[in-house]
Amino acid sequence: MTSHELSxxxxxxxxxxxxxxxxxxxxxxxxDKWHASALPDVVVFAESTEDVVAVMKFASENKIPVYTxxxxxxxxxxxxxxxxxILLSVMRMNRILEINPSDGVCVTQPGVIxxxxxxxxxxxxxxxxxxxxxxxxxxxxxxxxxxxxxxRCLKYGVTKQYVLGLxxxxxxxxxxxxxxxxHKNSTGFDLTSLIVGCEGMLGxxxxxxxxxxxxxxxxxxxxxxxxxxxxxxxxxxxxxDSGTLPSALEITDGFTMAAARDYLGADKLPPGDAYLxxxxxxxxxxxxxxLPALHDxxxxxxxxxxxxxxxxxxxxxxxxxxxxxxxxLKHTGLTKLNEDIVVPRSKLVDLVNFAQQLQADTGIPVAxxxxxxxxxxxxxxxxxxxxxxxxxxxxxxxxDRLFTWVIENGGVISGEHGIGLAKKPWIRQAxxxxxxxxxxxxxxxxxPTNILNPGKFLD
Amino acid sequence: MTSHELSxxxxxxxxxxxxxxxxxxxxxxxxDKWHASALPDVVVFAESTEDVVAVMKFASENKIPVYTxxxxxxxxxxxxxxxxxILLSVMRMNRILEINPSDGVCVTQPGVIxxxxxxxxxxxxxxxxxxxxxxxxxxxxxxxxxxxxxxRCLKYGVTKQYVLGLxxxxxxxxxxxxxxxxHKNSTGFDLTSLIVGCEGMLGxxxxxxxxxxxxxxxxxxxxxxxxxxxxxxxxxxxxxDSGTLPSALEITDGFTMAAARDYLGADKLPPGDAYLxxxxxxxxxxxxxxLPALHDxxxxxxxxxxxxxxxxxxxxxxxxxxxxxxxxLKHTGLTKLNEDIVVPRSKLVDLVNFAQQLQADTGIPVAxxxxxxxxxxxxxxxxxxxxxxxxxxxxxxxxDRLFTWVIENGGVISGEHGIGLAKKPWIRQAxxxxxxxxxxxxxxxxxPTNILNPGKFLD
Numbered sequence: 070m071t072s073h074e075l076s077x078x079x080x081x082x083x084x085x086x087x088x089x090x091x092x093x094x095x096x097x098x099x100x101d102k103w104h105a106s107a108l109p110d111v112v113v114f115a116e117s118t119e120d121v122v123a124v125m126k127f128a129s130e131n132k133i134p135v136y137t138x139x140x141x142x143x144x145x146x147x148x149x150x151x152x153x154x155i156l157l158s159v160m161r162m163n164r165i166l167e168i169n170p171s172d173g174v175c176v177t178q179p180g181v182i183x184x185x186x187x188x189x190x191x192x193x194x195x196x197x198x199x200x201x202x203x204x205x206x207x208x209x210x211x212x213x214x215x216x217x218x219x220x221r222c223l224k225y226g227v228t229k230q231y232v233l234g235l236x237x238x239x240x241x242x243x244x245x246x247x248x249x250x251x252h253k254n255s256t257g258f259d260l261t262s263l264i265v266g267c268e269g270m271l272g273x274x275x276x277x278x279x280x281x282x283x284x285x286x287x288x289x290x291x292x293x294x295x296x297x298x299x300x301x302x303x304x305x306x307x308x309x310d311s312g313t314l315p316s317a318l319e320i321t322d323g324f325t326m327a328a329a330r331d332y333l334g335a336d337k338l339p340p341g342d343a344y345l346x347x348x349x350x351x352x353x354x355x356x357x358x359x360l361p362a363l364h365d366x367x368x369x370x371x372x373x374x375x376x377x378x379x380x381x382x383x384x385x386x387x388x389x390x391x392x393x394x395x396x397x398l399k400h401t402g403l404t405k406l407n408e409d410i411v412v413p414r415s416k417l418v419d420l421v422n423f424a425q426q427l428q429a430d431t432g433i434p435v436a437x438x439x440x441x442x443x444x445x446x447x448x449x450x451x452x453x454x455x456x457x458x459x460x461x462x463x464x465x466x467x468x469d470r471l472f473t474w475v476i477e478n479g480g481v482i483s484g485e486h487g488i489g490l491a492k493k494p495w496i497r498q499a500x501x502x503x504x505x506x507x508x509x510x511x512x513x514x515x516x517p518t519n520i521l522n523p524g525k526f527l528d
Numbered sequence: 529m530t531s532h533e534l535s536x537x538x539x540x541x542x543x544x545x546x547x548x549x550x551x552x553x554x555x556x557x558x559x560d561k562w563h564a565s566a567l568p569d570v571v572v573f574a575e576s577t578e579d580v581v582a583v584m585k586f587a588s589e590n591k592i593p594v595y596t597x598x599x600x601x602x603x604x605x606x607x608x609x610x611x612x613x614i615l616l617s618v619m620r621m622n623r624i625l626e627i628n629p630s631d632g633v634c635v636t637q638p639g640v641i642x643x644x645x646x647x648x649x650x651x652x653x654x655x656x657x658x659x660x661x662x663x664x665x666x667x668x669x670x671x672x673x674x675x676x677x678x679x680r681c682l683k684y685g686v687t688k689q690y691v692l693g694l695x696x697x698x699x700x701x702x703x704x705x706x707x708x709x710x711h712k713n714s715t716g717f718d719l720t721s722l723i724v725g726c727e728g729m730l731g732x733x734x735x736x737x738x739x740x741x742x743x744x745x746x747x748x749x750x751x752x753x754x755x756x757x758x759x760x761x762x763x764x765x766x767x768x769d770s771g772t773l774p775s776a777l778e779i780t781d782g783f784t785m786a787a788a789r790d791y792l793g794a795d796k797l798p799p800g801d802a803y804l805x806x807x808x809x810x811x812x813x814x815x816x817x818x819l820p821a822l823h824d825x826x827x828x829x830x831x832x833x834x835x836x837x838x839x840x841x842x843x844x845x846x847x848x849x850x851x852x853x854x855x856x857l858k859h860t861g862l863t864k865l866n867e868d869i870v871v872p873r874s875k876l877v878d879l880v881n882f883a884q885q886l887q888a889d890t891g892i893p894v895a896x897x898x899x900x901x902x903x904x905x906x907x908x909x910x911x912x913x914x915x916x917x918x919x920x921x922x923x924x925x926x927x928d929r930l931f932t933w934v935i936e937n938g939g940v941i942s943g944e945h946g947i948g949l950a951k952k953p954w955i956r957q958a959x960x961x962x963x964x965x966x967x968x969x970x971x972x973x974x975x976p977t978n979i980l981n982p983g984k985f986l987d
Contacts, residue, residue, distance in 0.1 A: 171765060171874035172903075194769065216714045227712060229721070230689055245962045251870040252902035253686060253943035255675045255725055256951075257959050257985070258967055262688070262721030266714055283771045306630060310653060312742045312811070352771070355814045411710040415630035443711035444631075484712035492715075500716050503704045508717055510973035515966065526716070 070133065072110040075155070078131075079113060082123040087114045087161075098138055098156045104455075105146035105490050109136060109156035116161045118236055118244060118275040124157060125273065126242035134523050137269040139179055139210035142203045144407060145489025147214065147268050151524035159210050162275065170195050174233060174250045176278045179210025183217075186279075196284035198225035201485065202395070213274055216266035218485035220317035220348070220391075223442035225282075227485065229265045236276035237264055240516040250278050263511070268487050269522040271515045285350035288316065289360045290378035292387045293367045294341030298322050298437075300371040301343035302417040305441045307370050308347065313363070317348040318442035322421055324428075325394050325436045332397035339374035345441070346387055398436055404455040405436075406468060407447055410475045411484035414444040423474050424448060431467045445484035473498070488526040496526045529590065531569040534614070537590075538572060541582040546573045546620075557597055557615045563914075564605035564949050568595060568615035575620045577695055577703060577734040583616060584732065585701035593982050596728040598638055598669035601662045603866060604948025606673065606727050610983035618669050621734065629654050633692060633709045635737045638669025642676075645738075655743035657684035660944065661854070672733055675725035677944035679776035679807070679850075682901035684741075686944065688724045695735035696723055699975040709737050722970070727946050728981040730974045744809035747775065748819045749837035751846045752826045753800030757781050757896075759830040760802035761876040764900045766829050767806065772822070776807040779900035781880055783893060784853050791856035798833035804900070805846055857895055863914035864895075865927060866906055867951075869934045870943035873903040882933050883907060890926045904943035932957070947985040955985045 070078070072090045079088050089095070089112045100106035115121045128135045134154030141148060150156050163180035170193050177186055184204040187197050200219035201207055207217070213235075218227040234248035247261040248254055264272055295301040301320055308315065323342035330338050338344075345367075349359055360379060367375055378384045398405050412420050424435040427450075439447040448471060452464045472482050472495045482492050482499045497505055505527070512519070512527055519528070529537070531549045538547050548554070548571045559565035574580045587594045593613030600607060609615050622639035629652050636645055643663040646656050659678035660666055666676070672694075677686040693707035696719075706720040707713055723731055754760040760779055767774065782801035789797050797803075804826075808818055819838060826834055837843045857864050871879050883894040886909075898906040907930060911923040931941050931954040941951050941958045956964055964986070971978070971986055978987070 169874070170769060172872040173768070174872070194771065216718070218712050218714075222712065226685070226689065229718065230685065239962070239966070243962045243965075245966055246960060247963065249940055250872045250938055251904075251940045251943070252873070253677050253681065253870050253899070253904045254940045255677075255868075255942040255944050255946045256940045257947065257955065257963065258730070258970060259675070259688065259721045259725050260963065260966060260970075262718045263970075266718050271717070283768050283773050286771045309632070309742050310629060312653065312745045314742050351810075351814070352818065354817060355810070358813060358817075359811065409714075411712050413631040413633070413709050414711070415628070440712070445710075445712045479709055481708055481710045481713045481715045483714040484710070485714050487714045488716065496716065501705060503698070503702045504706065504716065504719065506702075507698070507704055507719060507974065511717060511719075511722075511970060514969035514973040 075111045101141045101143040101148055103144055103146040103491055105149045107149050107151045109150040110153045112156045114158050114161050121238040121273050121275050122242045125238050128520055129241050132518050134520055136522055137273050139208035142207040144486040145491035147487050147489030165189055168193055172250055173281050174278050175281055179274050181209050183207050183209050183212055190281055194284055195281040199228045213265050214268050215487035220319055223318055224314050224316045231279045232261055232265050233280050234278040235261055235264055235274050237272035237274055239272050240521050287353050287356050288348055288350040289356045290384045290387045291347045292376040293345045293372040294339035294374050295343040296341055298343040298421045299418050301345045304370040315347050316350045319346040320441035321394055321438040325438045328397040328401055329394055332400045341373045394438055403451040403453050406450040409484045409486045410448055411445045412480040416478050433467055493526045534570045560600045560602040560607055562603055562605040562950055564608045566608050566610045568609040569612045571615045573617050573620050580697040580732050580734050581701045584697050587979055588700050591977050593979055595981055596732050598667035601666040603945040604950035606946050606948030624648055627652055631709055632740050633737050638733050640668050642666050642668050642671055649740055653743055654740040658687045672724050673727050674946035679778055682777055683773050683775045690738045691720055691724050692739050693737035694720055694723055694733050696731035696733055698731050699980050746812050746815050747807055747809040748815045749843045749846045750806045751835040752804045752831040753798035753833050754802040755800055757802040757880045758877050760804045763829040774806050775809045777901035778805040780853055780897040783895045784897050787856040787860055788853055791859045800832045853897055862910040862912050865909040868943045868945045869907055869939055870904045871939040875937050892926055952985045
């Protein structure tokens with residue numbers, strides 16, 4: 070079916086202003102934050118579950134690929150419409166439908182920006198903890214597609230652990246309701262968790278009920294530099310061994326600190342070759358008491374210099390430094406291949422040693438920073454001129470070595486971004502043949518003609 | 529295939545002492561804590577993943593039903609071998625394989641008793657929080673089959689939220705590995721969560737990796753009586769609204785308190801028609817500071833009398849009272865149909881009012897107590913002479929009214945016990961037709977000849 074035919078046929082189901090074949094609209098909806106792109110034949114703006122039902126009935130009858138897209142801030146090309154067809158945007162479904170502290174839930178449409186949802190429930194005194202770095206621009210629907218995480222997931226868990234119920238439009242156009250608004254549920258298979266993280270390959274989420282928890286009264290932070298990564302990683306384990314579960318435990322390596330000295334000025338960073346950020350939260354007096362105790366604890370564990378952040382503005386300064394680490398890497402002018410790998414926590418130091426070896430062998434700098442408490446370290450392969458085929462070949466070989474090392478060491482190739490196109494080459498190695506066959510059987514059960522996000526990691 | 533033939537054929541795959549057709553062994557393995565029972569043709573005691581593979585290859589080639597059973601402490605008849613065939617016990621697979629605080633994981637076989645696993649990791653200073661009431665006799669494998677919960681799941685989450693990876697023998701006899709030992713994972717569909725809570729209908733779990741968290745240094749409790757259930761439920765919401773997330777929030781109604789006065793002696797219970805137990809945990813000084821604050825808070829919220837439990841022995845006394853509530857109901861001599869329904873938290877009072885109405889209409893007492901913080905209230909229909917057909921009819925009609933009310937009020941029919949046989953009559957009403965069809969499609973994808981736990985909620 071041509072772009073024009075598709076548009077005409079869809080025009081019998083939706084209003085004209087919900088359909089576009091304009092080049093710039095198709096181009097804008099053909100990519101995400103990764104570097105792949107492809108043009109859909111048509112872009113459709115769904116405004117309701119019923120719109121999605123109409124599109125899916127039409128698409129399944131005509132075996133047309135459907136790519137669902139929310140805010141398009143993914144890091145893996147997960148929503149890129151590699152086979153053309155229909156690009157279905159849910160960004161007009163952007164209303165929070167209910168905030169209900171009595172039930173401890175928020176009901177929302179998928180196009181709501183995650184940070185706005187957090188702020189809205191916060192105004193009621195409640196908390197939706199998952200906090201991907203992109204929370205000011207990513208959507209809750211996209212978070213569900215990849216099971217997004219963030220620093221606070223150490224204490225509070227990832228997106229999946231907050232999703233209580235979903236309205237899902239299946240490939241057939243039927244409406245599946247999973248879960249509900251209850252906080253516990255052992256009624257049938259956990260189809261909610263099957264949909265969360267399925268990267269749009271099993272159904273299209275049109276309504277979401279998330280669990281809320283009481284908002285901690287306050288938070289405070291420490292930022293500590295260490296002589297090296299090994300010392301910082303040892304401090305991470307010591308904190309956890311002491312019975313303390315911080316709300317965030319972020320680690321940064323020497324390469325990243327060097328880049329930050331370059332970007333921010335050497336005097337803006339403490340001495341040392343590793344940096345640890347620790348956030349705690351809870352009742353006001355509790356936090357006030359625990360902060361100095363943790364300060365002393367870090368001094369006993371090789372910390373060189375410690376910045377204390379007892380209030381909101383000073384916490385924000387430490388989180389700003391965390392963001393500046395990311396900007397510093399961008400400022401190097403190199404292409405940052407940011408891989409959200411996870412290793413068992415005991416392998417943190419091995420990972421950084423491996424990254425240094427990889428750097429020595431390939432000449433490509435490797436920067437590691439991220440969520441130390443759960444082993445989810447963003448490993449950035451910093452490539453000069455990735456567009457150059459020879460360079461790309463070396464960089465891709467380095468990626469292959471990284472992922473192979475991660476899999477061999479009991480790690481996983483994605484902790485929060487998903488597979489998409491970026492990690493498709495490694496998915497069979499990561500999951501193994503029986504798992505792939507099981508994935509394919511489940512995919513076929515829910516999407517027998519493979520129209521939901523085709524061309525991704527199962528094709 | 530006769531019992532004898534089955535046993536002979538299995539004898540080529542396993543040792544003789546792993547196979548039994550003895551009547552008493554078959555009878556012992558034909559039931560759980562619910563009242564249904566059925567005789568398997570043969571009982572097999574698996575000792576390894578390889579044993580389970582051998583049994584499943586044989587069973588799938590010969591289309592023989594396989595019922596997996598762990599400790600047999602289920603409340604729904606979930607493991608009852610209603611179609612005969614093979615009863616596969618995993619209780620000889622009872623070793624904890626690894627406790628690894630550095631990675632924050634414990635690797636275990638399914639036949640390990642949950643309480644023993646908790647104690648073992650506790651000795652390392654770490655914590656596996658899920659705490660079903662039966663934790664001294666139930667197994668981790670059974671907990672996974674039903675996605676078991678418990679009081680502390682309010683703060684810490686249910687079984688599912690701790691399972692990182694599984695070794696699963698599929699119906700075909702193939703070995704599926706899901707997840708791993710990483711604390712975050714967005715690599716492919718969440719097959720781990722699909723298996724957890726599947727009640728043995730999608731695969732047989734032979735090895736489990738659970739996440740551990742740092743053990744809180746201490747805990748403390750308050751036990752408070754209230755004039756009525758409405759006041760106690762209002763206090764629950766007020767506690768959560770204040771930004772406090774207790775580790776447990778257990779509520780008890782007037783009927784249960786009356787039964788306890790009868791069983792323990794009237795002077796052992798405080799005045800009032802409802803009782804609330806609140807457990808908090810954390811660092812020693814934090815808990816010491818928060819306990820009196822919470823005490824004052826309860827006084828401001830209509831508490832009549834408050835018992836304070838600042839140390840381990842006094843906490844244990846309050847938990848003993850919780851257990852005594854259960855014994856008190858048993859002591860009435862009535863048959864306790866214990867339903868683990870969940871309602872949205874705002875419906876707690878409505879539920880108890882409905883239960884009182886049900887009692888008035890049917891003459892059958894109804895006792896409510898349980899996990900107030902997450903709306904998971906064990907609703908016990910107390911039947912005199914359930915064996916009598918006329919009485920059974922009235923009681924079953926009362927159950928039907930209860931489940932129908934729960935579903936109509938946004939609740940779910942199981943929060944932690946699963947469906948099994950007990951709630952099979954209500955599963956279609958609970959899930960709806962599209963969900964049932966989706967369940968059937970997933971079931972067929974993983975178990976095409978329906979040999980895993982057949983006769984349960986999808987048949």
